[in-house]
Amino acid sequence: MSLSLHDTTHDITHDIAHGTAHEAAHATAHRTAPEPAHKTLPGAATALLEAYRPATDRFLATPHRTLLGRGTAATVPHDSRPAAARVREVLDGLRRPGAPAPVVVGALPFAPDAPPALAVPDTVRWAPPLREDPLIALPVPHDGQRPEWAVREVPAPERYGEAVAAAVARMRAGEFDKVVLARTLELTSPHEPDLPAMLRRLARRDPAGYTFAVPSGPGRTLIGASPELLVARQGGRLTANPLAGSAPRSTDLAEDVRRAVALLESEKDLHEHAVVVAAVREALAPFCASLEVPERPTLVRTAAMWHLSTTVTGEIADPGVTALDLASALHPTPAVCGTPTEVARAVIAESEPFDRGAYTGMVGWQDADGDGEWVVTIRCAEAEGRALRLFAGAGVVAASTPQAETAETAAKFRTFLHAVGASL
Numbered sequence: 001m002s003l004s005l006h007d008t009t010h011d012i013t014h015d016i017a018h019g020t021a022h023e024a025a026h027a028t029a030h031r032t033a034p035e036p037a038h039k040t041l042p043g044a045a046t047a048l049l050e051a052y053r054p055a056t057d058r059f060l061a062t063p064h065r066t067l068l069g070r071g072t073a074a075t076v077p078h079d080s081r082p083a084a085a086r087v088r089e090v091l092d093g094l095r096r097p098g099a100p101a102p103v104v105v106g107a108l109p110f111a112p113d114a115p116p117a118l119a120v121p122d123t124v125r126w127a128p129p130l131r132e133d134p135l136i137a138l139p140v141p142h143d144g145q146r147p148e149w150a151v152r153e154v155p156a157p158e159r160y161g162e163a164v165a166a167a168v169a170r171m172r173a174g175e176f177d178k179v180v181l182a183r184t185l186e187l188t189s190p191h192e193p194d195l196p197a198m199l200r201r202l203a204r205r206d207p208a209g210y211t212f213a214v215p216s217g218p219g220r221t222l223i224g225a226s227p228e229l230l231v232a233r234q235g236g237r238l239t240a241n242p243l244a245g246s247a248p249r250s251t252d253l254a255e256d257v258r259r260a261v262a263l264l265e266s267e268k269d270l271h272e273h274a275v276v277v278a279a280v281r282e283a284l285a286p287f288c289a290s291l292e293v294p295e296r297p298t299l300v301r302t303a304a305m306w307h308l309s310t311t312v313t314g315e316i317a318d319p320g321v322t323a324l325d326l327a328s329a330l331h332p333t334p335a336v337c338g339t340p341t342e343v344a345r346a347v348i349a350e351s352e353p354f355d356r357g358a359y360t361g362m363v364g365w366q367d368a369d370g371d372g373e374w375v376v377t378i379r380c381a382e383a384e385g386r387a388l389r390l391f392a393g394a395g396v397v398a399a400s401t402p403q404a405e406t407a408e409t410a411a412k413f414r415t416f417l418h419a420v421g422a423s424l
Contacts, residue, residue, distance in 0.1 A: 287318065
């Protein structure tokens with residue numbers, strides 16, 4: 001699956017220098033996604049971004065659209081039925097003849113038995129994607145005051161490294177194939193964080209990604225900027241974009257190219273990526289009349305990371321299958337949990353001294369027609385009062401080292417640390 005240095009160096013250099021690598025990686029998904037519900041003037045997307053207010057609003061920007069939901073018309077209950085069935089029931093109950101299809105927006109957690117944070121807003125405003133809005137390039141006004149953050153790493157880096165080493169030893173003994181181990185940064189400040197300003201900085205740092213801010217529980221807000229689409233459905237077509245295998249970016253162009261090429265040729269990362277793509281294929285195939293899976297991964301870049309990426313597309317066999325049906329069949333992928341899934345879940349519970357909550361769950365939207373987009377909840381934090389908890393994880397396989405995985409999580413933290421004005 002690897003590509004040679006000769007084949008890739010020129011193309012990667014060109015993409016980095018001209019700023020097109022990330023956009024090219026999303027091109028197929030963008031072609032298959034629906035247009036925003038209403039055509040609007042330039043500046044409409046940034047207007048929704050500027051209008052976001054915590055507690056009452058739900059904001060989501062994707063490479064295809066921007067939405068802002070305000071208020072709560074209904075919430076999705078928590079019971080033993082599949083989440084997709086509960087969402088379908090709520091949305092069907094709100095359908096009105098001649099009115100637009102109602103929309104549910106929010107997040108589902110990593111743990112299958114934990115309550116969701118899904119609601120139908122009173123109003124939903126739509127706009128084109130942020131990446132197409134010329135005003136997104138304008139800097140966020142700053143009052144000159146840098147927040148004072150106290151930062152605590154949980155677990156400490158050395159403890160995280162020990163957990164990685166223990167998992168590697170068990171994999172080499174044949175117990176399981178992969179596990180994703182995460183760690184957190186607990187940030188506290190004398191004042192409540194300015195969540196709208198954080199959201200604006202996250203969106204401007206990567207306007208072609210998936211930026212979100214939604215209530216995640218009483219007094220809590222989930223906020224972040226994920227690079228990874230779990231699955232989108234538009235009519236009879238689906239798109240999934242699994243990411244697995246990562247490398248930190250460099251501010252030096254030559255070094256950035258070297259890291260990108262090394263990632264494309266890394267046996268460890270290519271194997272990790274292939275495991276995830278195989279799982280996605282297996283999960284989606286039963287729903288599809290046809291499924292297209294490229295043989296080789298490409299690169300997606302964020303401001304902090306390079307990722308191996310594969311865009312999977314398919315034609316859905318049953319028109320009654322919704323976006324959340326598909327997302328639930330995929331969740332959790334080996335990219336956020338591991339394989340075999342139940343063994344990996346057990347290792348995560350033994351190794352991580354915190355509750356993941358919404359981290360590595362999914363966040364997104366779905367309308368009453370079954371169309372929607374669900375994103376893997378990574379590069380995120382949960383805000384509550386004067387505290388923020390940031391999350392980052394790394395895929396651990398038999399070839400992993402504690403030093404490399406600790407460095408990878410540190411690099412992934414940078415997306416959010418930049419938004420909050422803190423450092424590690």
